Amino acid sequence: MFRQNHYIRIKTVNKTCNIKQFELVVEKKRLVERQDFVHIAVLAAIALVIGVYLIAATVLISKDGVFYIEQAQKLQQNPAEVITGQPPGYPFLILTAHKLVSLFADKAAVHGWIYTAQVMTLLFRIAALIPLYFVGKLLVGRKNSFWAGLIIVLLPYPAEFGSDIIREWPHLLFLATGLLLIILGCKYNKWWIFGTAGLISGLGHIIRPECAQVVLYGMVLLSIRFFRPPAEVGRDKTLIALILLVIGFAIPVVPYLNARGKILPDKVKILISADSGTSQSDFELKNGPIVYDCSFVQVGKAAGKLVIRICENLMYLFAVAAIIGIYDYLRRPKWTEDKIMISLFLFLNILMMLLLYCQYDYLSRRHCFPLSIMLVLFVPAGVDMLACLANKKILKGWVLVKENSQKMFFVIIFLGMIIGFPKLFRPMGSDKEGYRSVAEWLNKNTVATDIIAVPDVRIAFYAERKGIEYNEQIPVYADYVVRIVKSTDEKPEIDKNINAEYSTWVNSLKKSRLVICKAIN
Structure with missing residues (x-):
């Protein structure tokens, strides 16, 4: 029996005699071959072209994009507040990218933050194609892996995620890299690879907690190997690999959890509390158990x-x-x-x-x-x-x-x-293009101290003004109110006299309008 990472090549030894002699040459199969570089370069080039187009054509980023940029801005002012909330990994990447770009250009304005974060996310999307390609190569073969990569690059929603300001692709980079390292560790019987997989998983955990699943897969596979060890690997090396996997994961995660003051993600705690109906210490929910x-x-x-x-x-x-x-x-x-x-x-x-x-x-x-x-x-x-x-x-x-x-x-x-092509080349936020027009008007016609009541926080973000998002009831202390109305006769329900200052269509369908009203004290 030959190991999985070897293949058999039949080599002719004697061509001169009538009776041909052959020998079996066992060669080590290479993970990275010349054709792989060509495949990855093609995928990266296509992803780059599509990503740059989507960034240039972006009308409006997602709401989560606004949240992550604001978290990145808070991270340099009050890091403790950010760390104790959502995982700070992605805001940290945005802040780091912004500081690097600021060395060469003035990117203090909101558009500087937006473009920097979008480009950074696109680079993570391109980088994630590399471990995904090799995971696919090991699972389904090189040819199928290339076709799979091409499909991933051309799918509209994954492409949109890679040009928006959301953490999906950075998380996937660490997740796919961790999975690749686990497969390679088992395939080549290298115990140190598991330590690297744990480290990658720990870094990904700070971006999104689900990345910790890599450690779980490694522990299961190493446990199987411990009780049913392969001929070429003893239990001692398997145990070392398991220890390194856990240590690698703990290196970035333990300091983060210590600073956060919590062990489990909030969603996991909610599920535990809802299931048990009781909670103690770190598992306690202030609002009571959620059923x-x-x-x-x-x-x-x-x-x-x-x-x-x-x-x-x-x-x-x-x-x-x-x-x-x-x-x-x-x-x-x-x-x-x-x-x-x-x-x-x-x-x-x-x-x-x-x-x-x-x-x-x-x-x-x-x-x-x-x-x-x-x-x-x-x-x-x-x-x-x-x-x-x-x-x-x-x-x-x-x-x-x-x-x-x-x-x-x-x-x-x-x-x-x-x-998927029609959705692939549709600009992000094109169904709310009026938001940008309203934001531009607010930026030019209001002062920085004005409070804007908005139906969508992105309007205030693009206007670079303090915004209060509302659902039904409008805050009485707002200086300006932005309303979405289907009739120009509609007026906001507010305890102040108001004047309509500006209005525009929400989008090209012209079914509803955005109206800016100024409150008169």
Whole structure:
């Protein structure tokens, strides 16, 4: 039996005699080959072009983008407040990128923060393609991994996430790198790789807590190896690898948890408190236990919502291919270590999504993003099976040939990409372009001390004014009020006299207007 990281090459020794002699040459299989550099360069170039276009065409960043920029600004003024709240990793990256850019240009204005954060996120998206490519290469082969990478680059929602100011791609970079290191550690039996995987997982945990799952997968695989050790690896090295995995994770996480003053993420504490009904010490919730519904009906709704969100991320056609591809991968009789890890990844991430929906009755495309991207790795295999099936149905009695199946493969891939192209090149926030016009007016016609009541915090952010977001009741101390109205006769319900100062359409559909009203004391 040869190890997995070796392959057999038959070499002719004697060509002169009639009886040919052969010898088996066992060579170590290289992880990185010349063709891999070409594939990664192509994927990175396409991702860069699309990302730059989306950044240049951005009308409005997401609400979370505003939150992360404000957190980054607070981080240099009051870091303790940021650390004790949401994970500070992504705001720290924004702040670091902004400080680097500030060395060469004046980026103090709001647009400087926006463009710097967008470019930084795009670079993380491009970097994340590298570990994703090699994870795919180890799981499904080099060719399928390249096609999967191309699909990832051209999918509209992942592309949008990579040009917006959100933490999905930075988190995925650390998650995919950790998974790659776990696979390599098992494949090449290198105990030190597990320590690096733990360190990467710990750094990713500071960006998003879910990155800690890498340590869980490593612990499970190393536990299996400890009780069923391979011939070439003893229990002592397995134990060392396990210890290094935990130490690597603890190096960045322990100081962060010490500064934060809490161990578990808030969402996990809510689930524990809701399940037990009691809480103590760090697990205590000030607002009391929150009850969540995990009945069969609610779980069914959660499963349905999860399927819909994944289908949206993968443009439906690729979602079908992903299901077929992952089924074909998991049904293989031999349970290898990478197959065990992928099974654990699917189980844990699906479970987290179901619990999230049961708790909050909400599940977004961003929540399902890591799961969706990992499923894309199996799309080419699923498309190949769909191509063979379609080829049989179309040709009917004809002889099935490889060339016809390959043509059908390209047709299905091309069709899936065509479905997503309209959304891929749609500018972010184009459905709220009026927000920018209102923000520009406020910036030019108000002073910095004015308080603006806004239906969306992004209006005040772009206007560089202090904004108070409201739902129904407008704050009485607001100097200006921005309202979304369907009729120009509508007036805000406020205990002050008001004058309409400016109005514009929300978007090109012209179904509602944004009206700026000035309060008269």
